Amino acid sequence: MSNEASIHGAGEHAAQREFELEVRAQDMEVNFGPQHPATHGVMRVLVRSDGEVVTGAQAHLGYLHRCAEKIGENVEWLMYLPYTDRYDYLSAMNNNLGYSMAVESLMGIRIPRRAELLRVICVELNRVGSHLIAFGTYGMDVGAMTPFFHCFREREWMMALFEKICGARLTYSYIRIGGLFNDAPPGWLEEVARFCDVFEERWVEYEQLLLSSHIFIQRTAGVGVLSREMALAFGVTGPMLRASGVDWDLRRDMPYSIYAEIFAAGAFKVPLGSGAKGKLGDCWDRTWVRVMEMRESIGIVRWCLAHMVEGPVVGDLPKVLRVPAGESYVAIENPRGELGHYVVSDGGRGSIRTRVRGPSFSNLAVIEELLPGALVGDAIAIIGSIDIVVGETDR
Amino acid sequence: MSTGEGNAFLDLLNAVLPASVPSWIVVPSAAVLAIAVCVALISVNTMFSVWLERKVAGHIQCRYGPMYTGWHGWLQSLADAVKLLVKEDIVPRGADRILFVLAPALALAGILGAMAAYPFAPHVFFADIDLGLFLILALSSVTTIGIVMAGWASNSKWSLLGAMREAAQVIAYEVPLGLALLVPVMIGGTLNLIEASRLQSDWFGMGWFVFKNPFALPALALFFTAALAETKRAPFDLPEAESELVAGFHTEYSGIRWSFFFMEEYTGMFLMSAIAAVFFLGGFESPLTWGLRQSLGEDPGFLNHVVRADGSTQTLIAIGGFVFQLVCALTLIVKTMLGVFLMMWLRWTLPRLRVDQVMTMGYKYLTPLALLCVLGGGLWEWARAGWGS
C-alpha cells in the first residue's frame, strides 16, 4: 500500500503542508468521511493507523460551511432567524433562542411571561429530541441497531408537537425577537403533559437496552477519556464537560430566561459524570449524562406546565427593526454545550457582525488529542460520543 | 455406504430409469441431481432467511418490515434478487480483477461443499459421509480464504481492514468451535450426521445428546457463540461492521457478487444451526418420530422393493415410510430454523464487540471453557461406560 496516492488536497502545496507529521512506511491513512455512516454529518477525519491502532488524526471541516456569519451581515435583524435554525438543525429552538436573546439584550426589552414559559418548554423538548438522536445514533455506531428506532419513535411525537405549534418539524423559527411566533393551539399543553408521562416510562427502556448492556459498557467505558484539565483547556462545554467532572451548566450557573426560578424551585438537577463504569470522562459517562439530562428536561417541562399563565406571547416590534448600537455576547446552553451569539450593531437595519460560537466546533477540537492510541473501533465510539452536528461546526 | 443403499436420489433414479441404463450413467446423474437440489435448497433458504431477517428486525424495532411486496412482504426477496441481477457489474479500478471475481465464488463454493453432508432425512441425503462433521468444519473454513481475497482484491483500505478482522476472528473461534463439538462426538462416538441423529432416538425420542451429559449444555452454548463468530453475526460482525467500515470486506461488491456473500452468510447460519440441531438437539428425533417408528418399524424407507412372482422387482412408494421421512425432514428444519431465528434475534439486540474484545473472548474465555467441557464430558462418558471395566 503506497501512501502517495492517498493524500487528497486541492493543491500540491496544500497537500504537502497537510500532514506535517513524519510519515512512516507502514502506517495506513484512512479517510473517515466525508461520506461515512458514523461521522454524523459531512466531515472528514484523516486517520493514520498502524493496522487497527490509530497513530494520528486530523479533522477537515468546511464541507457544510454555508456562510451563516456573512449572511448575518447582509440581511435584516428579523430576517436572520431562519438561518439560525440551520446551524445546529437538531436543536433549532435553542439556536432561535440564543440569537433572539442576543438581540433582545441589545434592545433591552422584556419578554412576556407566557412567552418565556413556552420558550422554555420548547427548548427543553428540543433538548430531549436532540439527545434522543445522539443516543440512538451512538448505539448504531457501536453496532446496536435497535435503540435508534425506539428513540425515533419518541422523537416523532416531539416533532409532531412542534409541527402543531409552529408548522415545522425540524427548522422552527418559532422563538423570535421579542417573544414567539404565535401562541400554542388549544390542547397542545395537555398533549405535552401526556408526552412527558409516556416518555418517562420509555426512558427506562433506553437505560436497560443500551446503557446497561454489558457489551455497550465494554465498548465505551474507559474509552476516549477526556480529563478535566483538557476539557477546560480546549473550551469544551455541555454534556462533554459535565461528563469529565466539571459541574458547569449555563442554565444553573449563569441563568437566562426563567431558569433561575426553575432551579430555585428544585425542578432540575445537573447530572455530573462520575466514572461509574470506567474512568471519569469516558464515552460511557458522556452517554450517561445525555440520558440523564433527558429526564431532567422532562422535569423542567412539567414545572413550566404547572406554572403556565395566560397572556400575550408575540413581541411588539416594528416591521423594520433598528437595534441600538452596541455589542453583546449572550450564551445559552445548547444540547451540545455553550452556544454563543456575539452581535455588533451600529444602529442600522442589520447587524454588522453576527458571530456564532458553536459548541460542536470547540468540542471537536479534542479529537486530535483523543484519537491517537485508540483502536479504529474506539475512534468511532469517541467521535460519536462528542455528539457533533456538522452544521454547527461549519456554520 | 457412500453411493449405496438408502440414498434417495439413487433409488429414485434406479426406479425411474429402465434397468438397461448402465450404472456409470445412473450414479453420476444421481450426483448431479443431488447437487442441483442442494443449490436450489440454498437459494430458497437464502430468500427465506432474508425475508425472515427483515421481519424479525422490523418487529424488534417497533415497525413491520416489508409489507407491500406480497402478503406481509413474502415476495421481497424475489424483488431483491431481480434487482441484484440487473445491477451494473462494477469492478473497481485498481482492483485485482481475477481475485475480485473469484472471491465470492470461492466463499460460496466452500459452504456449498459443506452442505453435502447435510441430511434431509434418514434416507434422503446428498452423501452419507462417515466424516460428515469433519468435512463441514473443514470446508466452511474455505470461505475465509474467499473473504480475505475479497478484502485484498477490492483495493480499498476499508475492505482490507474488514478482511484482516475476519481472518483473525475465524482463526480464534475455530478452536472453541471444534472443541465444543467434541463433547457430542464423544457421547455418540460418530462424526456421521445421520448416525448421530439415529443415536438420539431413545428415551421416547427425547434422548438428545444435550440431555445425556451435563457438559453437553455448556458445550452447546459455547458452540453457538463460536458459530456466531464463524458466521460473522452480531455481536461478532466486525468484518462487515456497517457503521465503522461502511461495509467491510464487501464494500466494493454490488449486484450478484454481493448476493453471493449473503448466500454464503445465510447458508453458513443454516449449516451451523443444523449442526447444533443434529449433534445436540436430536436431529431428526422427536416423540413424533418415536411414535412413527413404533408403528412402522425401525427404519422405514419410502421405497419398497417388491419381488413379484415372476422374479422381477417392482419399486413402490411406501406411504408410511414417506410420511416418516417427511416428518424427520421437517423436524430437522424446524430445529435449524429456531437456531437461525435466535441468531437473528441476537443480531438486532446486541451491540458489536471491538476487535480486541473479540480476540480476548475467543482465546481467553471460550477456549479454556471448551477444554473444560471436553475434559468433563469425557470423564462423564468414561464413567458411564463403567470406567473401562
Add this chain to the structure above:
Amino acid sequence: MDFTGIHDRLSLIRAPGLLGADLPRKADPANKSLRARAGGPFVSVEAALLPQFLRVCRDDPRLCFEMLVDISATDPSKSATELWVNVSLLSVSARQRLQIKSSVPKQAPRLPTCSGVYPAANWHERECAEMFGLVFEGHPDPRHILLPEDWIGHPLRKDYEYPKTYHGISCE
C-alpha cells in the same frame, strides 16, 4: 448575571505587577465608538500583549479564567482602518465572563497567537485568520479550517469581492 464581583477583579487587573490594561470609562465622551455600549464587563488590551494578558487571566488564582470560549474578529465597515478582535473568557469557579477587546490595523493585521496559553484558541484563530486575514504569529498550524485550502480572499471583510469562478464553476 451578577457583575458585582467583576469590578473588583478588573481592578486587580489594573494593579501594578499585572500588565497595564486599559479600562475604558463608561462616561468618557471621547469614547464614542460602538464599543462604548458593549454589554457586560470588558477590558481593552493591546494586541501585542494579548497572550501574556491571557496567561495572567488563566494562572492568577484571584482571576482564574479557566476557559477560552471564543476568539472572533469584526470588520466594522469598509472605511474603518482597524479590525477588532474579541476574546471571550469564562471563569467556571467564579461564574464570570470577561470580554477582551483589541484592535489591529487593517494594513498590518498581525498579532501573536494565544494557542500556547489556551489550546482552544488554535481552531478559533485559524477561522479568524482565513475569514479576516489576521495573521497570528507563532500559530502551530495556520491552515484553512472551513474554507477550501486554495480559497483566495478573506470573506468576512467588508471589502471582500466574491470570485467569479472557482475551479471552473461559475459563482454568479
